[in-house]
Amino acid sequence: MSVKPNNSPFILGVIPARFASSRLMGKPLANIGGKPMIQHTYEGASRSKLLNKIIIAVDDSKVADVCKSFGAAVMMTPKEVQTGSDRIAIVAKEFPRADIIVNIQGDEPFIKGMMIDQAIEPLLFDPKVNVSTLARKIISVEELTSPSIPKVVFDYENFALYFSRSPIPFVRDAKDENEALELAEIYKHIGLYAFRRESLFRFTSLEQTDLEKWEKLEQLRMLEYGFKIKVVVTEYDTFSVDTPDDLKLARRLYLNLKKKKLKNENTKKS
Structure with a gap:
């Protein structure tokens, strides 16, 4: 269970919801199981x-109206904002009491509250940590080879060394991707x-870098x-x-999760 320490900071969660996505126009309003994605x-x-x-x-006003309809607090931000972090920084400026700001991607309909808490906790208990994020062990070749799934390598203190859309680390002794997953985490x-x-304001004030532009990360x-x-x-x-x-x-995935939930509920009743 996540517990705040004494003298807890004010923690603001911001969900950027950009209507004009280049690869999926109107993405926040896409229907998943009868609800818009942003509501999930x-x-x-x-x-x-x-x-x-x-x-x-x-x-976009259409997204704002839908979000208000399910009870969310909304803030309008300029269409021309380049990144989600920039959009979050705009919101954070309106909340001067927010000590910690969490960037929650609007296109993650299966995000869990516990995941958000896991990302926050290092900042609550270690004053040396200024930015934190999450990672999960890859278990399939599809995830390993997909350029849409960024990979991360980190040191023995769990600080990131590099992020890439390519499979990293490269496991030289593996004869194929399946063996790579067996030999390495x-x-x-x-x-x-x-x-x-x-840290958020410093980050968003900096110019884009070459690696960021090349990897789009x-x-x-x-x-x-x-x-x-x-x-x-x-x-x-x-x-x-x-x-x-x-x-x-x-x-x-949503339908499968719904079926699994109903099955578990019926099992408990019986």
Whole structure:
């Protein structure tokens, strides 16, 4: 169970919800099991024990209206904002009492409150940690080889060394990807970030870097400028919806989870 220490900081969760996604237009409003995707994300985040407040940062009035309809607090942000972190920083400026700001991706409909709490906890108990994120062990070749799933390697203190869309580390002695997963622990990066306030504003004030542009991973900007990112290994998994094919898979996953939940409920009753 997640417990805040004494003199707890105010923790703000921000969910960026960009309507004009280049690969899936209107993504926040995509229907998954009868609800818009952004509502699934919001309801998952709402189960966090550590967040004091959640704001959905939108760039479109249609998304704002839908979010308000299911009871979420909303803030309008400019359409031209480049990244989710930039959008979050805009919201954070309106909440000067927020000590820790959590970037909760709006395209993660299966996010769990416990995952958010796991990412926050290092900042509560270790003053040396200014940014934290999550990782989960990869168990399938599909995840290992997919460029849409970033990988992360980290040191013995769980600080990130590098993120890549390529399989890292390269396991030289493995004859194929299956053997690579047997010989090495390889981790997918889950794009959830907890920032101390000053670290978020410093990060978003910096120019994009070459590695960030090449890999299309904004966390590489942090590493290139010397940020230390604490990586929390989680047992929970999630799924990011970026394309129409991802959306189809998310709908199937939702139905499978719903069936599993009903089966468990019926088993308990019997």
